[in-house]
Amino acid sequence: MTSTDTTTGTRVRRLGRMPLFAATTAAVLAATSLAGMPAASAASFNLEGWATQCGGTTGGGNASPVTVTDAAGLISNMQASGARVIRVSGTITLSGMQKVASNKTIIGVGSGATITGGGLNVANASNVIIRNINFRDWSDDAINVQYSTRVWIDHNNFSNGNDGAVDIKRSSDCATVSWNRVFNHDKSFLLGHSDSNASEDVGRLRVSYHHNWFDGSNQRHPRVRFGNPVHVYNNYYRNVDGYGVASTCNAGVLVEGNYFENVEDPYHRGEGSSPDGNLVARNNHFVNSGSGETGGSVASIPYGYTLDPATNVKSIVTSGAGTGRI
Template sequence: MLTRRRRFALLAASSAVVLAGTILTATQAQAATGCRVTYSVASQWPGGFGGNVTLTNIGDPVTSWTLTWSFGAGQTVTQAWNANVTQSGSNVTATNVGYNGSLATNASASFGFNGSWNNSSNPVPTNFAMNGVACTGSTTNPTTGGTTTGGSTTRPPTSAAPTTGAPVTTGSTNTTGLVGWATQGGGTTGGGSAAVTTVTSSSALSSAVSGTTARIVRVSGTISCSGMITVGSNKTIIGNSGSAIVGCGLNVSNASNVIIRNNTFRNWNDDAINVQYSTRVWIDHNTLSNGYDGAIDIKRASDYITVSWNLLFSHDKAMLLGHSDDNASEDQGHLRVTYHHNYFNGTNQRHPRVRFGNPVHVYNNYYYNIGSYGVASTEGAGVLVEGNYFEGVDDPYHLGEGSSSAGSLVARNNYLTGSGSGQTGGSVASIPYPYSLDAASSVKSIVQSGAGAGRISL
């Protein structure tokens, strides 16, 4: 069967979906052997489901482990990560991979899998054994909050197949609220409830967004400028109705807690929005066109960022994540970004082009008549491409780009019309935050009616 290696970040993220584990006490001759197992169905859809397993060694240290169980209703494992999983009939065997075999006392290893089920019952296994020693007890089901002992739990199918991780709902679009990576690391509030400063010139804008004092800055009218205006921490930059920033861009550098919403950028001569060495940034409901370099570029160890509901047209380089192949020392473990409900209308490339970030979440975006390619995963990145609508896109997503080596990319539940099939490979770390996933077939109309400046009340 197909197995895949997913980064061990799943262990750190598992607390988002797995409730407190129930100890399964070993019944055996050697008192120093025992385990604790938590098994959960993290997501479920017609014909398939995603499972998480956390194994904790509560006995003497072991240098390798084998975990076995039996399915009771014809379930079949089709794909796995962080363990080698095989199945014979109803019997499943999971063995450690190279980096998670040694378990000290009270140490844990987590792995995940995708599987198939019969759409009527998906009972939780109860007959786990580690290294041949039976574990008996109960398992906790975080989906319902209940506990089953030697029984089963039946769950209704859902319409989507999300990555393992935090809860996913379907069909409840939120066009104004913050979702995604910018909710993590303490969250993103920008200027919060600070007093509003309205600016009408580039000098006033530059002054208002500088420093670390919390401010809400409203852009009024057309501000003509050149180069980049540096944005400090704790700022919300909002465009009033009909406003525009023409000729220059915003540089969020060495800052945190920044919100950029409802602005129109045109004809910038560097980047429209550049984020570097910065965390907790939300870029939302902006319109960007006809610029020189990147529309929204994120780089140099930036982290916890959401890019949502933006409209891009008449432009080449849309969104770059990670600026250089040789910047791994800064970027690995960072560059975690969510891109959702953005409208790429005839743009050419980088939607986004990703280096190093894992997981990067690209969901519910609308791609129309893209020139070169949609999404590229390179240099060890892990990108989940989920529930997007691709129309007239010959190359919707692929691995590697130019001289950059391939990353990993998992694509699921996308809608493609007049488009190529895309390229996938590898595995992606779990998504830690809850989000609402619109049906991919509805994304075109949802995004067209909601993306860009002027579509929200502020």
């Protein structure tokens, strides 16, 4: 089925999984929705979304780049004080979760830069950029963000890890996760780790997820607790077996301009034992997919952004997401 969703808060209660539609329905976007918005033809490498807020995200800025080729070099540079631009070359095997300090840019060289075995722990830090790296076979999380602000995770590949690809939790705020590809993996993007952590998380966990390619991954695209508004826009969901987006614990999630293909459950409220959050969906495009569940209201988005027409998102994202584009 191909259709376009312009729902803005009407609740549709699901009974188990949403059934796949059997017929094809043509729908026209409301005149005020995407009128005048340009269609992108290639990946953007500019920062957009929540990581532009709270003072902005520049990482290591103009610091002289240093190239690392082994775990010792990577760890010493990303844990050093002061601004660093760290270029990852080749394959680096880490053990466990290795801390990333503030004011760091970690960027892969070419299309083959790889971190395997362990992951990056952005903890009690601010102003961190992680780009153009293949993360695979991690033992815990590929990237964990906690008690941190102003984080940009962009143009990476995530595959075959043990737990989450990108977990953002514990009072973290003002982050953007953009132009990444997740494949051959189960748990993608978790936002908020526990239903009982409201005292730290309410008023924070504000994250933008845009132009990511969820390529046969299973769940958490993202799974959200408490954050409001969380902005999920212009992502491509293909052959997702579990669910797309879940809003729980009074979160507010705007699901906007995404392309869902062969996704029976594109978005819903509540997940597992977590209570319903709020979810507003608009201008999404569906191909052989369910209709999703919406309800409640979401706070307004405070930043400017260009929304690609949902019908173009598949071609834009598949040609621009992942490594080797920078």
